[in-house]
Amino acid sequence: MLLTVLKAILLSFSFLSASALPIKDGVSTNSTIRKKASGVTSYPWDAAYQTYGHVIVGGGLTGITVASRLTEDPSTTALVIVAGSDSREDRRVYNFYKYGKAFKSEFDWQYQRDAGKIMLACFAIDVDATTQAASTKLVRQIYKTPPLSWLTTRETIPSFGAVPDPNNDGGSDADWKQWVKGIFGPVAHPVGTCAMMRQELGGVVDGRLRIYGTRNVRLIDAGTMPTQVSAHLSSTPYGIAEKAADKIKSGQ
């Protein structure tokens, strides 16, 4: 079963039901199906045979934001399914000064298990290269302009050897695109893998974040951004999550 394979942690946001009996191997030990539960469990069957207003897969930035917004109304329940084990007590998770130790640890998926399945498809369309080239070209212009020009002595990256500027206009778009494509990396901020866009253009979700072809399955995360909005992402997915929660709560 998928949940078992994932060794999923299940967090349900609702009411505490201390008297809830554990359900083993899918068989309810109580003739009454439990309606309300809360807490964290690494045993998927603890969450079985219960009804939830919403099921949220992924307890990351947007998942938890949406869950907390949807359960503002105490009569609404949500089940959050999180991959991995319960690591809330691990310093690498809660201590800002230790989080660097999480890299290349068991916390760091590095997408290896999905190698070959995920296609980030950077520069799949020309606008990717055009915007990246234009922004890096603008940086060169900024450093050539006072007062920053007074503080700099020379350009080291990309350097005028890599992207020449013979006409003193910042360099050609073609040279900038070639250089950008050669050095580009998403630096842990990937976006746009399941963009909100018309389906015929390659979009995956509609304006209400519903996945095309489904009736009520929504994708709410950084992947739905058609393009990057700012250098660091968090504020935008928080906004997406808030807006999505508003839409769900208002029945849209």
Ligand SMILES: Cc1cc2nc3c(=O)[nH]c(=O)nc-3n(C[C@H](O)[C@H](O)[C@H](O)COP(=O)(O)OP(=O)(O)OC[C@H]3O[C@@H](n4cnc5c(N)ncnc54)[C@H](O)[C@@H]3O)c2cc1C
């Ligand atoms: C090292 C690093 C540093 C960053 N620094 C900054 C920063 O300083 N400022 C900033 O603004 N942004 C930063 N970001 C980017 C920011 O963290 C992300 O853009 C943001 O978390 C995206 O939110 P999300 O909800 O789309 O995805 P996530 O927050 O990544 O949430 C996705 C969740 O889904 C879970 N999941 C995935 N697959 C499954 C599955 N099959 N079953 C169950 N659960 C699953 C994951 O475990 C995860 O909890 C950083 C990112 C990284 C990796």
